[in-house]
Amino acid sequence: MSRERTYSWEDPKVFADAAAGLAGLDFLNLIGSGELPVVPAGATTNILPVAVGDGWAEFEMQPEEWHYNPIGSVHGGMIAGLADSALGCAVHTKLPAGVxxxxxxxxxxFTRAANLDSGLLRCRAEVVTIGRRTATxxxxxxxxxxRVVAHASTTCLLLR
Known part of the structure; x- marks a missing residue:
């Protein structure tokens, strides 16, 4: 039985223009407050920010059928996208304007499968280190x- 999904998103330039002159935490707080709309990737995946603070970020995703892989669970790439969003934004909270x-x-x-019965998936990321050129x-x-569905880590290159 075929299903259908429609959604809309905002022009990505809105975010690029706003991000250029703001510290990371200020920029992310504008998204969280609704002063900036949901980013296009969030509209597409339904991976959404919950809260951010100095050195941390939380995102969530409600599993949907359209997140599924062929074997009936949430595709690992979707869970990786959830983690990547939180990880990158945690790092972003520590960056000054222009970086x-x-x-x-x-x-x-991955430690367990996720599906519709898993409930809301929530990811909290925290900065471990931040240097001049990289952050983890x-x-x-x-x-x-x-229950832990996955745990993740990242290294980010800082662009000064």
């Missing part, structure tokens, strides 16, 4: 019962 970042690596270890962060993805 960007990009992921150098993403390491993820770690995260855990938890299901609705607080």
């Amino acid at each position: 960007g970042y990009t992921s150098l690596d993403l390491n993820i270890r 962060a770690e995260a855990r993805v938890l299901d609705g019962d607080g």
Whole structure:
């Protein structure tokens, strides 16, 4: 039985223009407050920010059928996307205006399958180290019962 999904997103230039002149935490708080809309990737995946603070970020994703892989569970790439969003934004909270970042690596270890019965998936990431050229962060993805679905780490290149 065929299913259908429609959604809309905002022009990515809105975010690029706003991010250029703001410290990372200020920029992310504008998204969280609704002063900036949901980013296009979030609209597409339904991976959404929950809260951010100095050196940490939390994102969530409600598993949906359209997140599924062919064997009936949430595709690992979707869970990796959830972790990557939280990890990158945790690093972003520590950056001053004019400094960007990009992921150098993403390491993820899956510990259990996620599906519609898993409940809301939530990921909290925290910065471990931040230097002049790189930053690292770690995260855990938890299901609705607080069980670890995956844990991840990243190294980000800081673009000064």
